[in-house]
């Protein structure tokens with residue numbers, strides 16, 4: 001998969017189909033229609049981007065916490 005912001009974003013969830021295809025799901029899309037559910041890759045600019053090393057509790061709304 002090509003490099004981009006999503007691969008290192010706290011809001012991404014990787015989806016792997018039974019056939020082995022991989023998609024990056026943007027969890028911000030569940031709260032904000034401005035973000036596509038499956039962003040076209042690579043995303044190189046995104047206002048929603050947050051690095052994965054920030055804790056989920058700091059950045060995710062409670063309904064998206066695991």
Ligand code: SF4
Pocket residue numbers: 005006009010011012025026027028035039043046047048049050
């Ligand atoms: S917020 Fe932006 S960078 Fe993060 S997963 Fe969604 S589209 Fe990708």
